[in-house]
Amino acid sequence: MLLCALAASALMFVDMRFTRMENVRAQLSTLVAPIQWVVSVPSDVLNWGSLALSDQRALVDENRRLREQILTLSHRVQRMASLTAENVRLRELLSAASQNDVPFITAELLSLDADPFSQQMVIDRGRRNGTYVGQPVMDASGLVGQITAVSAYSSRVLLLADASHALPVQVNRNGLRFIVQGSGHYNGLNVLHVPDTADIREGDLLVTSGLAGRFPAGYPVARVAEVVHDPGQPFARVTATPVAQLQRSRHFLLLFPPPPAPMPGEGGWELELSEEAREAARRLVGIPSDEEEP
Template identity: 80%
Template sequence: MLLCAVAASALMFVDHRFTRMEEVRAQLTTVVAPIQWLVAVPSDVLAWGSLALSDQRALVEENRRLREQVLHLSHRVQHMSSLTAENVRLRELLGAAARLDASYITAELLSLDSDPFTHQMVIDRGRRNGVFVGQPVLDASGLVGQVTAVSAYSSRVLMVADASHALPIQVNRNGLRFVLQGSGQYDALRVIHVPDTADIRVGDLLVTSGLAGRFPPGYPVARVTEVVHDPGQPFARVTAEPVARLQRSRHFLLVFPPDPVPVPDDEMWDREPPDEPEVDAELASAMEELD
């Protein structure tokens, strides 16, 4: 036990001081990936067995609910298509550039970090699938987090609930921009540095602002649950709840940034610099006399 403790301390010291350990960790993660898949096999078998032995009546009821959900989502998609068309027309009137659709790949949960002080997970997509460090991860409801480490076949994701995670957001209602930080709890996030007079209310939807270029703009992140104004304090205490199902989701989307749009060079850059203005001869002589 003492030898293991000394070895662990040495590895932590080397990991903290040197960057070479990141490559070693990535290689070890690649080696451990088959073991993670084998560990997940019993749960998959149990899930398949429970599905095969489930009651037919429960399946019929679930099928009915899914049909209702499909109809509801179809109605929302039709409404969103009309809003998208209207948005395109308004952007054409304003002369603004249209937003590009981002591509994505799907991923599935492999394991959750057992450390109660961190909120991380491992997914089954890695470098071979084009995953990169900093890539946004979403579920069906909203933003889950971002990729922090990548191996060949799997990746580690830092969730928005982790205390070390922060991202720029904006209030969907009025566009006010703030910073959202994790609190170490799955159901609570902190909106930091909110002026006491800021127009933010309970129920406001917080979406990614797109600042810093890490997260695409417009993706839902959290909803405000509490706003506390302390007399005499310059900032209010604002708490929000993630819209993503951090503890229940098993399937995720990894979003890729859209290709940059080439911006045409302005004609002003092609113009020759203007000639220096000519100085009047009498003014020049007067200046010489003053000198």
């Protein structure tokens, strides 16, 4: 150590007093540079890896949050067209009850059915997430279909383009109700039993009518693509295009609509009549007021 210290001191003195040592120092730095680079490689790799992983994780988390936010906003916007048309038709009913938001969870595509005659897919939500058979499935644009089979961690969805799928809809412009059935192709739906004189036009938006209680009312389903009137035929041939991106969507919403209200006389409901109504009923069937009605 003493010799090294003396040599270092001598080199420092010579470097300070003589200019020739600059060339020697430059050549020595050139020789030592590869060694320094090799020594610094592990730390550089570790720093780069940690930075890349942290940036990637942050980007993935941000991307997931943005996707969920887009789906949430799309879920709210989808009902605006239906609510606007309903408010125009019912604006005189100032006491009409407002519609509540439908709860939902997000889901992601796992796989598509390989059968060319069946339009189905598998998503990553199952019984542990509360999904059930018949649950409506949406994407950012409109209705996709409904769940037909549920396992613990995944569910099978029947797309509305499948030939075995049908649902009740209504024309958003005027409220006419029809049945839409899949055609077996992703970009085509058939509107069934449309009278030749029905007020339906190309470009009309078809939304869920809420009948049968499976699909909540007001969600976009399809847009009328073609209306063909055959002379002498009682029904027109109407085709529609789904508004949902059935072949491109990877993220979906699973809706939890409230159960349909029971009809009067079901589930323990009792129909109670006022005295005025009872008196009117007696007069209608010819029972005197002083007699007991059957």
